[in-house]
Amino acid sequence: MSQYYLFQDTQKCIGCHTCEVACKANKKLPEGPKPCQIIQVGPKTVGEVPRTSFIFMSCFHCENPWCVSACPTGAMQQRSKDGIVFVDQDLCVGCKTCISACPWGAPQWNQEIGKVEKCDFCMDRIDQGLAPACVTSCTTGCLKFGKVEEMTQIRRERHAASVTSFEHTSF
Template sequence: MAGQLGFHIQQDRCIGCFTCQITCKDKNDLEVGQLYRRVHEIAGGGYTEVGNNAYQADVYAYWISLGCNHCQEAPCVKNCPTGAMQKRPEDGIVYVDQEKCIGCRYCTWSCPYGAPQYNPKTGKVGKCDFCRDLLAKGEAPACVAACPMRVLDYGPMEELEKKYGGTRQIKGIPDPNLTKPSLLITPHRAAAVVK
């Protein structure tokens, strides 16, 4: 695979089962409270009176599975004082060099997605590294392989754009212009941003 790697989320089919989150936590042997991939529920709406004591429902709920978006303009990399947070030139994967990490947490404060996670036991930060070990063996990232609904996919961004189209902006996540995330989403109808 060549070019910037990214994720695609078929959000309109996500059932919020948390399998991707659990699999990632298990694969990375994370401590309590640490999550490299998180499933967020977003709900809202209400009821509108349409006359004669009749109401129309406008209620919605959807889920978004987010890990590190391996941003093209990653503030965690830019703001890391030791160079521990790095972006691989060959595929754009953002990862933490544990030898250089001093646990200052500048990366955790810089990331609008909350991807870097501080581990108080080690005094260092960890995050999704796109399962580099699995990719090296020709396997899919753990979250992608585990999804029972096949909602998650990965690959070079150019290929994902051709295959799925989609958007980088939905209701409930930061503006993509902040970091240029390597993320495409086929949105749930209530998540779509109308411009």
């Protein structure tokens, strides 16, 4: 499992897609592949008010990634030092087996080069001590990136705050 986690505060996301654009620009990707993407949910009526929410989707960097197991050339790999799953473009032959194997749709087809692309948490940036491009470009700050322990603590604190504010709400 990756020692990193990318957390989205769905309460802050406005669906601006800046994260997608920053990701594609960082990886110099053409139209088509989206290593991260915003999925719109809704609109749904909540208390007679239409609401829309946005879910950030990227690779989950699984503990035992199916894409890595399925890859016949060894192009899909998992770094031993931190668990990040990535594509070695020199080994990818474009067979798309990893695309079929991933239940989350993380590997994406790059028609321009005839190979697969996917989120690698911008490991080139991580290796330099920087956050992924999607996180640094997020206009609302809804994306957070860090070690699993840090992100788990942020989630706990956020949940505790929401429970506390709910308990103090008068009806």
